[in-house]
Amino acid sequence: MHEPDSHQPDHFQPDRAAGTVTPRSWGTTPAGEEVILYELRVPGGLEAHVMNYGGVLVRLLAPDRHGTPEDLVLGHDRAAPYFDRQTSPYFGALIGRYANRIAGGRFSLGGQTYTLARNDGPNALHGGPGGFDQRLWDSRAVMGADGPGVVLTYLSRDGEEGYPGNLTVQVTYTLLPEGALRIDYAAQTDAPTVLNLTNHTYWNLSGQARRDILDHELTVHADAITPVDATLIPTGQFLPVPGTPFDFRRPRRIGTSVDDQDPQLRAAGGYDHNFVLGDVGEGGDLRHAATLHDPTSGRQMEVHTTQHGLQVYSGNFLDGSIVGKGGQPYGHRWAVCLETQHFPDSPHQPGFPGTVLLPAQVFRSRTIYAFSAR
Structure with a gap:
């Protein structure tokens, strides 16, 4: 996999005109390993801490x-x-090996069945109890041509959480001076495996999470979703969005229909669905997937991705029991997740884009979150 062009030491302050990246110690894991927080800054007030x-x-x-x-x-x-x-339901985390759900906690590949932990009712969710969000990644600060960043690398060994193959994953966060956060994913394996990587940030554009996101306006450039059954596993069909609460092709308040008695919304307790971005046969090109706008603050976030799907999750399970930054309780629908991804349960769905990664291949994807105000 290509490494970003940087020969800087891990702790450095580059020219402030281009931005800065500052690593600092941020405690230790339960195993006694050092946790490092990387503070990325560019002119104009944009910061990302990873x-x-x-x-x-x-x-x-x-x-x-x-x-x-x-x-x-x-x-x-x-x-x-x-x-x-219990206190961090994937807040801001990288998700793998397989983001979203796999039915029955098992899949078959090359004539062999692999068994996963069932950590979401009868299904496997977000890579299992020991998924990538619960791992300490190797990390280093970089100052590339596009701005300050941090490179994270993790080796998921053969059999970890039930998945085959030794998988090397590299994720690079880059803060762009034009006002965007770019996430580049890359992975290689030494044996066939399945892979679905995403970031699970909970967004609230009001600032400091001071209110819920029901008045946020959402646009999703998708003509269909992949409907789900009672356990939130895709049925394998494609549901056109016109005439449904899932029609976000034009800006629409999230709160407009989130509590409608639509069977899909009732199954998930709100929005927790995969939106189909373009034709399922397409892939690799960066496309404008979604726009999120908070009319009160004026903040706007545009999502661009090379992935086929976008999981929209309206914070249905937040209930005020988690107290976050600054002592703020995170109440019901206090955030929305916009997770760029392959489709859920693809190993069981022949009509979905494939998620098998072979040893001769390098998986790559890119997502950009661009910020502005109006």
């Missing part, structure tokens, strides 16, 4: 229409709560 535990995007600061930068992601002010899913 932790090497779980590859978590801990903070993203962006200005409102008055130029005031505030934090737009849910999470915690210290490392320890991220070690427990």
Whole structure:
């Protein structure tokens, strides 16, 4: 896999005109390993703070229409709560080996069946109890031509969480001076495996999570979703969005239909669905997937990705029991996740884009979150 062009030591302050990256110690894991927080900054008030535990995007600061930068992601002010899913349900984390759900906690590949942990009712979710969000990644600061960044690398060994093959994953966060956060994913394996990587940030553009996201306006450039059954596993069909609560082809308040008595919404308790970005046969090109806008603060976030799908999750399971940054309880629908991904349960769905990675291949994908205010 290509390494970013950098020969800088891990701790450095490059020219401030291009931005800065500052690593600092941020506690230790339960095993006594050092946690490092990388603080990325570019001119204009945009900041991203990334932790090497779980590859978590801990903070993203962006200005409102008055130029005031505030934090737009849910999470915690210290490392320890991220070690427990009860206090950090994937807040800001990298997800793998397989993001989203695999039916029955098993899949077959090359004539062999692989058994996974069933950590979401009868299904496997987000890589299992010891998924990538619960791992300490190797990390280093970089200052590339595009801006300050951090490179995270993890070796998922053969059999980890039931998945075959030794898989090397590299994720690079880069803060772009034009006002965007870019996430580049790459992976290689020494045996056939299945792979679905994403970032699970909970977004709230109001700033400092001061209110719910029901008044946020969402646009998703998708003509269909992959509908789910009662356990949130795709049926294998494609449901056109016109005339449904899933029609976000034009800007629409998230709260407009989230509590409708639509069978799909009732099954998930709100939005927790994969939106189909373009034709399922297409792939590899960067496309505009979605736009999120908070009319009160004026902040806007555009999502661009090379992935086929976008999981929209409306914070249905947040209930105020988790107290986050600054002592703020995270109530019901206090955030929305926009997870760029392959489709859920693809190993069981022949009509979905494939997620098998072979030893001769290098998996690559890119997602860009671009910030502005209006």
